[in-house]
Amino acid sequence: MTGTLAQIRSFNRPVQLLLANQLTINIGFYMLMPYLAGYLTGDLAMAAWAVGLILGVRNLSQQGMFLLGGALADRYGYKPLILAGLGLRVAGFALLGFAASLPVLIVASVLTGLAGALFNPAVRAYLAAESGERKTEAFAVFNVFYQAGILAGPLIGLALLTASFRWVCTVAAVLFLLLLIAQARALPARHAPADPADSSATADWRQVLRHRGFLLFSTAMIGSYVLNFQVYLGLPIEVRRVTGSETGVAILFAVSGLLTVAGQVRVTAWATRRWSPPQAIVRGLALMTIAFLPLAATAGISPAIGAGPWHTALALTPVLISTVLLTVATMIVYPFEMATIVAFAGQRLVGTYYGLYNTLAGVGIAAGNLLTGAAIDTASRHGWPALPWLLLTATGLVGTAAVGYLHRAGHLTTAPGPPRRPARHATA
Helix, strand or coil: HHHHHHHHHCHHHHHHHHHHHHHHHHHHHHHHHHHHHHHCCCCCCCCCHHHHHHHHHHHHHCCCHHHHHHHHHHHHHHHHHHHHHHHHHHHHHHHHCCCCHHHHHHHHHHHHHHHHHHHHHHHHHHHHHHHCHHHHHHHHHHHHHHHHHHHHHHHHHHHHHHCCCCHHHHHHHHHHHHHHHHHHHHHCCCCCCCCCCCCCCHHHHHHHCCCCCHHHHHHHCCHHHHHHHHHCHHHHHHHHHHHHHCCHHHHHHHHHHHHHHHHHHHHHHHHHCCCCCCHHHHHHHHHHHHHHHHHHHHHCCCCCCCCCCCHHHHHHHHHHHHHHHHHHHHHHHHHHHHHHHHHCCCCHHHHHHHHHHHHHHHHHHHHHHHHHHHHHEEEEEEEECCHHHHHHHHHHHHHHHHHHHHCCCCCCCCCCCCCCCCCCCCCC
């Protein structure tokens, strides 16, 4: 932790504000999202496919609209998009607390997702611009704060859940409102570097869409996002299956958060000394794939609902092992993945590159969630408990092989940006 604190102090005030911003965003988000699937399947008695649809729509509206949010951030500055996203998140979370029908829940999910589409590319582009040559270090520390929010949020949400899920949503909305007010007052304005030509947003998008290496990398990484998203869908459903309560969900997120807060900076430094960025990404993806094998191997074990604490702990062990492996894999991949995108972008259209990257990931997550939910339903009906975990393992194998091929073919070695046009002065 001493090394992490030293890293934090070594960055300037805007970076430190962005770290605090992400911590608060994640506390508010993870107060609510880990328990949404349980609320929908339990209190509202929705089928797993409907839950997968709602969660998938939220991610599609978020990551599917990242391209628009990133392009707007590049053109109009990072701070306005951060503030607009926080405002939409207030509205979306407030509506989730009172919605009871599928159409209204989808609207609330869209608002919640669109909020992230506005502030997430702006935050990451802002962080990349402020951190200079220390991007990998900055994103490693960023992930510490990101995971600290994952650690604290579910615990706060679990305490509020004793009252009602509506209270969880209300408090989360208020937290985002307070953050909106604080960031409007304290966060300095920041714009993208100078635009090299007097071009339109569509011209910028065409430039990104012509970047073959970036598009191949983005497509190959889609599977990793499907796997990562199972901390909101597959793993919480499995925890409730084997324990019958929400406490295990909070434990799952606490384990993930503690590991990252304690180890992210060290893991990044360790990986940097041993591997190139592409090698680190490939090895992290391989570990992410392995993470679902413990669940596949123990899928036929009957749940321990109503048993003693030792039986419950034993039933939770495969889920916790998968969570640990998935967390360590993400710790390896994330800083190098983010720095690779900046290298592809060549500094100027960082928000747009992040936007398209997450748009492709969002489409994959929406499809992956629907298929995962359908696989869980099918496994329950036909007695094939390992089916969803085997499908997720196969998804990871394909993604790891694809990124490995791109590395061997030289597409990830230097991650060059597309050709530049003559520069001109930027406008405010």
